Amino acid sequence: MGSHSTKELWNSQPLLLSSELQAPKSSTMSRSLCQMSSLLLLCLLSVFLTPSVRLATGAPVANELRCQCLQTVQGVPFKAIGSLKVIPAGPHCSNVEVIATLKNGNQRCLNPEAPQVKKLVEKALKR
Numbered sequence: 001m002g003s004h005s006t007k008e009l010w011n012s013q014p015l016l017l018s019s020e021l022q023a024p025k026s027s028t029m030s031r032s033l034c035q036m037s038s039l040l041l042l043c044l045l046s047v048f049l050t051p052s053v054r055l056a057t058g059a060p061v062a063n064e065l066r067c068q069c070l071q072t073v074q075g076v077p078f079k080a081i082g083s084l085k086v087i088p089a090g091p092h093c094s095n096v097e098v099i100a101t102l103k104n105g106n107q108r109c110l111n112p113e114a115p116q117v118k119k120l121v122e123k124a125l126k127r
Helices: 006-012 025-049 115-126
Strands: 081-087 097-102 107-110
Touching (some): 081 115, 097 115
Antiparallel strands (some): 081 097, 097 107
16 A cells, blocks of 8 residues: 555545435435325224224114123103114123114114113013
């Protein structure tokens, strides 16, 4: 190295320009578009795969292997009921379940021990 000057060593090294250090803009844009698409897909999957259980309204859970009513309401007006379904206790659920389908299509889980619900079930059986 003694025979080469500092200037010659400097000139023999390849020069890297700042544009060579950066990724091409189309590649960067493509990568960010791919990341955004992946994020959007993940968000959509989480929305569609998350079960939407309306517990606050006493709506039944769509699952045949367990109790369908996680919460109940004390009653609904008799005239609002389109149909009434009574599910006896069994291996799937230790509770008697009463599900009222309202005329507007909504469903409500009723408390089978409530006096109003007992009267509703009696009226429905007489029909």
